[in-house]
Amino acid sequence: MRELLNLIKFEYYKMFKKKSLWFILAGLFGLSMLGSVAMLLGNTYDMEGEVTGTRYEEMQAERKNARALGGRTIDAALIQEVQEAYRSYFSQAEEISDEEEKEKLYEDTVKKYEPIMEILSQVYTGSYNSQEFILDLTEDDRNQFYETLKQKQKQLWEEYFFLTKEEESKLLDYQQQIKTPFIYNYGAGWMRYEILLYSLSVFLMLALAICLAPVFGGEYTSKMDALILSSKYGKSKVIQAKLIMAVTFTIGVTTVLLGIQLLEIMLIYGADGWKNPIQFWSLTQIVFPFNQIEAIGIYVLCVILAVLFLTAIVSLLSAKLKSPFGVIVICFMVIIIPMFLDIPEQYRMLNSIYRLLPICMTQEWNVFCHYMYGINNVIVPTYIFIPLFALAAVVLLNIWAFKVFKKHQVA
Amino acid sequence: MELVIDRITKQFKNKIAVDHVSLKLKEGVYGLLGANGAGKTTLMRMMCGLMVPDSGTIALDGISMEEEQYRDVLGYLPQDFGYYPDFTALEFLMYMASLKGIPKIRAKEKTAMLLEQVNLKDVAKKKIKTYSGGMKQRLGIAQALLNNPNLLVLDEPTAGLDPKERVKFRNMISELGKDRIVLLSTHIVSDVEYIADYIMVMKKGTIIHKGAREDILKSIDGKVWECVVPEKTALDLERKFPVINIRNEKEGIFLRLVCEHMPYETASICTASLEDLYLYYFSDEISEGEGQP
Numbered sequence: 001m002r003e004l005l006n007l008i009k010f011e012y013y014k015m016f017k018k019k020s021l022w023f024i025l026a027g028l029f030g031l032s033m034l035g036s037v038a039m040l041l042g043n044t045y046d047m048e049g050e051v052t053g054t055r056y057e058e059m060q061a062e063r064k065n066a067r068a069l070g071g072r073t074i075d076a077a078l079i080q081e082v083q084e085a086y087r088s089y090f091s092q093a094e095e096i097s098d099e100e101e102k103e104k105l106y107e108d109t110v111k112k113y114e115p116i117m118e119i120l121s122q123v124y125t126g127s128y129n130s131q132e133f134i135l136d137l138t139e140d141d142r143n144q145f146y147e148t149l150k151q152k153q154k155q156l157w158e159e160y161f162f163l164t165k166e167e168e169s170k171l172l173d174y175q176q177q178i179k180t181p182f183i184y185n186y187g188a189g190w191m192r193y194e195i196l197l198y199s200l201s202v203f204l205m206l207a208l209a210i211c212l213a214p215v216f217g218g219e220y221t222s223k224m225d226a227l228i229l230s231s232k233y234g235k236s237k238v239i240q241a242k243l244i245m246a247v248t249f250t251i252g253v254t255t256v257l258l259g260i261q262l263l264e265i266m267l268i269y270g271a272d273g274w275k276n277p278i279q280f281w282s283l284t285q286i287v288f289p290f291n292q293i294e295a296i297g298i299y300v301l302c303v304i305l306a307v308l309f310l311t312a313i314v315s316l317l318s319a320k321l322k323s324p325f326g327v328i329v330i331c332f333m334v335i336i337i338p339m340f341l342d343i344p345e346q347y348r349m350l351n352s353i354y355r356l357l358p359i360c361m362t363q364e365w366n367v368f369c370h371y372m373y374g375i376n377n378v379i380v381p382t383y384i385f386i387p388l389f390a391l392a393a394v395v396l397l398n399i400w401a402f403k404v405f406k407k408h409q410v411a
Numbered sequence: 412m413e414l415v416i417d418r419i420t421k422q423f424k425n426k427i428a429v430d431h432v433s434l435k436l437k438e439g440v441y442g443l444l445g446a447n448g449a450g451k452t453t454l455m456r457m458m459c460g461l462m463v464p465d466s467g468t469i470a471l472d473g474i475s476m477e478e479e480q481y482r483d484v485l486g487y488l489p490q491d492f493g494y495y496p497d498f499t500a501l502e503f504l505m506y507m508a509s510l511k512g513i514p515k516i517r518a519k520e521k522t523a524m525l526l527e528q529v530n531l532k533d534v535a536k537k538k539i540k541t542y543s544g545g546m547k548q549r550l551g552i553a554q555a556l557l558n559n560p561n562l563l564v565l566d567e568p569t570a571g572l573d574p575k576e577r578v579k580f581r582n583m584i585s586e587l588g589k590d591r592i593v594l595l596s597t598h599i600v601s602d603v604e605y606i607a608d609y610i611m612v613m614k615k616g617t618i619i620h621k622g623a624r625e626d627i628l629k630s631i632d633g634k635v636w637e638c639v640v641p642e643k644t645a646l647d648l649e650r651k652f653p654v655i656n657i658r659n660e661k662e663g664i665f666l667r668l669v670c671e672h673m674p675y676e677t678a679s680i681c682t683a684s685l686e687d688l689y690l691y692y693f694s695d696e697i698s699e700g701e702g703q704p
Binding site (some may be wrong): 236 | 479492494495496497502
């Protein structure tokens with residue numbers, strides 16, 4: 001065990017000796033920090049192009065408004081309250097010609113209800129920012145808010161997805177488990193984190209491909225393979241050490257990066273809304289009964305395992321190819337091409353395979369999508385299948401990489 | 412201690428690199444002599460477990476070369492010695508020690524001792540990329556000796572060493588050969604001549620001669636001639652026979668050459684050396700520009 005730990009230490013030492021690694025990690029962490037604040041940089045403008053404030057101030061104002069609604073149950077009573085506020089605004093706005101005055105009226109009467117309006121708009125109209133619909137809602141409409149939501153969800157998956165009967169039945173089960181009525185809390189921080197996870201995963205995978213490509217390939221180019229493979233531990237512990245280093249490095253960098261990102265966002269936006277239902281991400285699309293923190297936990301797990309899957313591919317290619325450059329090129333293709341490629345969902349088999357590519361595993365809309373994996377009645381949703389598949393792939397690919405390097409013949 | 416190489420064969424596409432080679436080596440220094448492409452490096456790589464033979468076995472005291480136990484007592488210096496440019500010599504040897512399973516404390520002692528032995532103590536903390544070719548080669552020798560190997564395989568170990576270093580190296584190897592098997596391959600005939608107890612001549616994948624120096628030289632006994640000839644005759648003889656030495660003298664061109672019969676009426680027979688033997692067997696490769704003694 002001690003020898004193995006010593007060899008792992010040396011593998012890390014070799015890695016961190018490279019100046020390029022430090023640049024890449026610095027770039028990665030810099031990007032993630034920038035991503036957290038990018039939306040808050042810059043100014044806000046009015047219709048005439050005049051600066052009205054900064055985006056950060058705008059966020060603070062939105063947060064203040066949203067927090068005022070914190071803890072409110074989204075039920076018929078709240079919908080009626082919102083409706084009356086908008087009725088009052090629209091009727092008064094008709095009498096006002098001055099735009100500034102109209103804006104002030106808006107801020108005084110209905111702006112605080114914007115987060116709720118966004119939710120209602122998705123359910124009643126299907127879009128995010130309709131307003132006029134609120135005036136036409138009847139008492140029945142207000143009372144049937146959650147039934148309407150469920151109908152809209154069902155309508156969406158019937159019209160736009162190519163689901164099997166078993167999948168539909170399973171989705172209906174999940175739908176029943178969604179806890180209603182929803183309780184609103186300001187949750188912009190969690191939503192911002194969820195949005196950033198995908199783009200962060202892309203940069204993370206690209207960075208790890210570059211950092212880990214030399215794990216075996218570097219031994220070929222430096223001609224150290226002969227000395228390593230002729231040594232006592234060259235066909236056993238050394239290879240284990242390399243693979244363990246690759247895995248632990250990946251987990252370490254990913255965890256630290258995602259952790260820093262989360263901390264940064266929570267400090268900026270606040271940690272409110274962790275109990276919000278996942279449906280706040282996309283009301284009509286997601287039917288799973290999770291709250292934000294549960295969903296983020298599942299999503300982060302999928303991201304970590306997807307990144308580990310990519311690392312295992314890097315290790316295998318590094319063992320097989322004679323140069324790290326080839327590994328980087330192929331991995332970049334594996335990461336980038338699927339981002340622009342799309343396999344139509346009607347080709348279920350191909351689409352299912354495509355969605356198991358490492359980069360696709362980091363897409364929120366894939367993790368929580370309606371499609372499931374399995375045969376006949378034995379099916380599991382994607383958010384369960386992805387981690388299981390990724391884990392199995394990691395194990396198998398690492399075993400394969402081990403064998404490839406062990407059998408490498410120095411020519 | 413005995414290394415048994417039993418009918419080892421290795422083929423690459425249409426070329427048989429090692430052709431049914433069988434050897435039994437006990438303690439001592441063995442020189443493997445051959446031109447480029449003779450199969451020396453391929454044979455050595457198979458002995459070090461870096462290539463899988465197509466057929467045959469290699470075992471040291473009954474332990475197959477595929478076993479970890481075999482590699483535990485193996486020291487290897489490849490022809491093209493690899494290293495990490497940004498490592499210092501000290502770091503590199505400590506890393507090699509960990510590959511060889513040497514405990515840290517023991518590794519520190521051994522590393523210090525070897526760096527002194529190969530005259531790299533003063534530059535131990537400098538990066539290998541700053542080293543000259545000879546310094547890198549000495550470092551390579553040091554790493555091969557880290558685990559006090561029973562079987563030491565050295566592929567072109569004196570490449571890049573100056574004459575003084577080469578002499579020092581020869582003395583080191585002679586000392587080492589007393590209680591271990593040392594196999595070294597080289598183009599430098601004098602290295603083999605001075606230190607090898609036993610010489611093996613390899614050509615086209617087979618061992619064509621093996622034995623002590625005196626025994627293998629018997630094959631060209633009576634075939635080494637010296638003569639002074641006119642220029643035109645010298646050109647003619649050069650075309651026909653392997654020439655070991657040629658120089659201008661007052662009376663004409665001095666030639667030392669290998670030939671089955673007297674090449675010129677005034678030629679005198681000489682005592683054969685290992686260099687003569689090398690030229691005799693590898694003159695065709697040399698004339699194709701493949702090898703130099």
